[in-house]
Amino acid sequence: MSDLLFFQHFRLKKETVLFLLQKIEDRIEYDHNWNNSVSPINQLLICLRYYATGCHQLSLAFFGGMDKSTVNRIIKRVTLAICHLSQQYIKLPETEDQKRNIQLEFFGIAAFPKVIGAVDCTHIKIQSPGGDDAEIFRNRKNFFSLNVQAAVDANYKFLNLVARWPGSTHDNTIFNNSILKASFERNDFPNCFLLGDSGYAIKKYLLTPLLETRTRAENTYNEAHIRTRVIVENTFGIWKRRFPILAYGVRTKLQLTMHIIVATAILHNIAREATEELPPNDDRYNEAAFQQLLNNVPLNVVNEGNLQNDGFRVRRELIDNYFT
Structure with a gap:
C-alpha cells in the first residue's frame, strides 16, 4: 500500500506500526507454525483495522482471509499485548x-x-x-x-x-x-x-x-x-x-x-x-x-x-x- 492508503486503513503510519510490532512481538508470536499460524505483523494489522472501523468481525475475517474465530482470538491477544505497555506510555x-x-x-x-x-x-x-x-x-x-x-x-x-x-x-x-x-x-x-x-x-x-x-x-x-x-x-x-x-x-x-x-x-x-x-x-x-x-x-x-x-x-x- 502507499503511505496514505496504509494510514487510511490502519490509522497509524508504517513506521509507527513497525515500532509497535517490536514492542509486542514477543507476546503475540506463536511458538510453533502449526495450522499456518498468523504472523505477528498480520495479527497487529487485523487488530488495528478493527480499531479503525469497529466493523463486524465477520467482515474483518473476510478482509484478512481467515476464520471469524481466529479474528476474535487475534483481537484479544493483540489488545492485551498493547495493554502491557500502559505503565510505559500512560x-x-x-x-x-x-x-x-x-x-x-x-x-x-x-x-x-x-x-x-x-x-x-x-x-x-x-x-x-x-x-x-x-x-x-x-x-x-x-x-x-x-x-x-x-x-x-x-x-x-x-x-x-x-x-x-x-x-x-x-x-x-x-x-x-x-x-x-x-x-x-x-x-x-x-x-x-x-x-x-x-x-x-x-x-x-x-x-x-x-x-x-x-x-x-x-x-x-x-x-x-x-x-x-x-x-x-x-x-x-x-x-x-x-x-x-x-x-x-x-x-x-x-x-x-x-x-x-x-x-x-x-x-x-x-x-x-x-x-x-x-x-x-x-x-x-x-x-x-x-x-x-x-x-x-x-x-x-x-x-x-x-x-x-x-x-x-x-x-x-x-x-x-x-x-x-
Whole structure:
C-alpha cells in the first residue's frame, strides 16, 4: 500500500506500526507454525483495522482471509499485548523537570499558572452487557456506555486513564475513587493544579470554573480556565477520530471492551510521541469547543457546599492576586 492508503486503513503510519510490532512481538508470536499460524505483523494489522472501523468481525475475517474465530482470538491477544505497555506510555510526570515542562506548556495556552493536567470524562458506547446490572451502564442520554475519565497534558497525551465505570456513574464519583485523586491527596504534586469542569467538586488542587462571574478578574479567570481545559475535550476528539471504534461503539464483551479503550489510548500516545499528523479537521474544533464550554454549564453540576473549603480559598486567592 502507499503511505496514505496504509494510514487510511490502519490509522497509524508504517513506521509507527513497525515500532509497535517490536514492542509486542514477543507476546503475540506463536511458538510453533502449526495450522499456518498468523504472523505477528498480520495479527497487529487485523487488530488495528478493527480499531479503525469497529466493523463486524465477520467482515474483518473476510478482509484478512481467515476464520471469524481466529479474528476474535487475534483481537484479544493483540489488545492485551498493547495493554502491557500502559505503565510505559500512560503515566503522570515523575521528575520536577517533567512537571515544570508540562506547566510551561499549559501556561502557553492562556497564561493559567501551575497547571499539570486537564481532567474530564467521556462516554464510550458499548453493547448491553446483559445480566441483572445491565441498566447501570445506561447513561443519561439513554445508551449503554462506559464513563471513561482521563487526565491529559498540553500536547494531547493521556497522563492517566480510568476505563471501568458504568455509564450512569457521575464524573465526580469516578474521580473520588481514582488513583489520580489519591496521588494529589498524598501531595505527590505540590504547587500543581488540575483543571476540571463544574461536574467536579472544587479542591485546593482541582480548580473548576465559576458558575457566575461578576468582575473582570472573574471573567478573565473563567476564560483562561476554559481555554486551557478545552485541551481534554480536543484530546477526546482526536482519540475517537483516530480510532473510530470508540465513536461508533465497541461490540465485544465488557472486559475486552475496557482493554480496547486502554489499548487505543496507548496507541494514541505513541502516535503523539511519533509526531504523527492529527486526523482530519481536528484543529477546526478548538475554538468551537471553547465557545461551547464557555456558553454552557454542565448538566451534572456538583453542589458547591461549604464555601470556606480550601478549594474556594485557593481559587479566590488566584483570582484576586493573579487574574486581577
